[in-house]
Amino acid sequence: MPFPHPDACELRLAQDDDSPGVVALVGLCFSPYPHCWIDVNREETGLLTPSTSFARFWVLVHGDRVFATIACTEHDVDPGDGRGRTPGVELKKCYVHPALRRHGVARRLVALVEDHARARGRPCVELWSDTRFETAHAVYARLGYWKTGERRALHDISDTEEFRFVKRLAT
Template sequence: MSAITITSLSADDLVRHLPELGALLRACVHDGASIGFVLPCVEESEAFWSGKVLPSLRAGGLKLFVARLGDAIAGTVHLDYDTMPNQRHRAEVRKLLVHPAFRRRGVARALMMELESHARRLERSLLTLDTRTGDSAEPLYAALGYQTVGVIPAYARAPHDDGFDSTTIMYKAL
């Protein structure tokens, strides 16, 4: 089994890996992940990376971490620290994605540990996130020390049907 390698991607790196990142997002949504997309999300998957992530990465308010197992991109997570002046102590965890083929190998935990380490270097003392209520990521976040603030019912459309999912809001003091 290959060791997990965590790196951050530059804007140029993101452009070079756009097809792989799009495939990762599609695989996660097809596997049921509630990450803002509904099926089939084919065109939207690469447009998300180039239209939403890339500008923030170039502007310097976002850090994109990638986990690799061997040569394959196994997962990603974003640290969004583009905050208002009165919020420079906090950042947001966004889009923790692990390809279904690489789950249960510690990829998500390794990504989160690197994200938290980087947040500390940026002197961010509070991290926030939201996750679909009852999702497999929720216990992971709890195990990493994230506290639940509350649940918002019918927060987002479900990825596979016309129903709505609740979201759980969580935070961690670093």
């Protein structure tokens, strides 16, 4: 089956009935990585109720199929620039179907989170990314995110370790 061009898709806030498509997309994005699984019943329960589990959760859909996601939560962030904690958002759940990659979808999704942060008076964005997702790290770097050197272990079924990235937004 041919895949839609991103411009033919609808970008909108997620609804809870998008959950099966969101979970399927995340599973697809995890599938190239050995020992990388998704468990929505114990570890990723927010994916079952995306409309209420995050400050914002967006989906890029074509028909009833989810092709990309991004979400954010709001909390204070230490951008690591010596100025201390500041209001911020955490960028979460940025996943793009492999067929739609390299079309600017991730850039467009990250811009949504950054625009949301600015509109809420939260000038800093942070994200944590699985150490295995090197392509995503390169995308975040191109979009101005700084890898802080911090690393954390999630102690989950996938033995996930994550790198922290931050960006102070221009006002």
